[in-house]
Amino acid sequence: MSLLELDGVETYYGESHILEGVDLEVEEGEVVALMGRNGVGKTTTLRSILQLTPPREGSIRYRGEELIGKETHEVAEAGVGWIPEDRRMFSQLTVEENVRIAVPKGSDVEAGLELAWDAFPDLEEIRDRDAGDLSGGQQQMLAIARGLVGENDLLMVDEPSEGLAPLIVEAVHDALESVAGETTILLVEQNLPMALDLADRFYVLDHGVVVDSGDADAVSTDSERLRRHLSA
Numbered sequence: 001m002s003l004l005e006l007d008g009v010e011t012y013y014g015e016s017h018i019l020e021g022v023d024l025e026v027e028e029g030e031v032v033a034l035m036g037r038n039g040v041g042k043t044t045t046l047r048s049i050l051q052l053t054p055p056r057e058g059s060i061r062y063r064g065e066e067l068i069g070k071e072t073h074e075v076a077e078a079g080v081g082w083i084p085e086d087r088r089m090f091s092q093l094t095v096e097e098n099v100r101i102a103v104p105k106g107s108d109v110e111a112g113l114e115l116a117w118d119a120f121p122d123l124e125e126i127r128d129r130d131a132g133d134l135s136g137g138q139q140q141m142l143a144i145a146r147g148l149v150g151e152n153d154l155l156m157v158d159e160p161s162e163g164l165a166p167l168i169v170e171a172v173h174d175a176l177e178s179v180a181g182e183t184t185i186l187l188v189e190q191n192l193p194m195a196l197d198l199a200d201r202f203y204v205l206d207h208g209v210v211v212d213s214g215d216a217d218a219v220s221t222d223s224e225r226l227r228r229h230l231s232a
């Protein structure tokens with residue numbers, strides 16, 4: 001049984017038919033990259049899984065259990081975490097407070113902090129700073145650290161490299177690589193080298209359907225196979 005399985009998922013915003021039958025699977029322990037041009041439905045796929053925009057057709061099974069019809073908080077409680085594109089966090093709280101409240105109720109907060117600081121020593125140095133005062137790269141690190149301590153079985157990360165300088169992208173890559181050792185990841189990412197390097201498998205979405213998929217090792221960043229679907 002796959003950890004996550006989407007079958008014929010169709011999602012709308014009002015009358016706009018965005019996902020027109022998405023099929024994809026994520027196995028436990030994998031990093032799966034979801035790629036595609038702007039506006040093809042990548043974020044909508046994540047929103048569909050989370051039941052933020054519930055699909056009208058199809059099925060989304062997590063550990064064999066149907067998610068469609070559940071509330072978003074139930075999906076989260078089942079172990080599905082989300083790092084949205086806007087790196088949502090509490091800007092008036094410090095870095096440490098942001099990590100603390102990401103530790104699930106009943107779990108060991110100090111152990112969570114230790115895990116976060118081990119993975120992100122740079123964050124420990126700025127633990128007392130307000131999250132709102134961080135650079136884009138630091139905010140992305142904090143968002144990933146929050147995902148890490150959230151004890152998710154599946155972490156969905158939306159465009160973590162977007163808008164970041166190359167050196168910071170490298171740091172985000174390394175951070176995700178260390179998180180990948182702990183958690184299954186579904187990664188939406190337009191930075192092809194980063195996506196292919198991190199991923200075990202990939203899917204390419206175009207106009208709301210999967211048009212290609214395979215092993216990340218089997219394609220290169222400049223392959224015609226990917227270029228066809230990814231370049232503008």
Ligand SMILES: Nc1ncnc2c1ncn2[C@@H]1O[C@H](COP(=O)(O)OP(=O)(O)OP(=O)(O)O)[C@@H](O)[C@H]1O
Nearest residue numbers: 013014016018036037038039040041042043044045
């Ligand atoms: N809340 C919304 N209401 C109506 N249409 C929306 C809404 N959110 C997104 N869309 C539209 O749905 C389509 C898919 O958007 P989505 O954000 O899923 O794309 P994406 O592949 O993640 O691209 P991007 O990289 O630009 O975020 C786009 O045409 C977008 O304009």
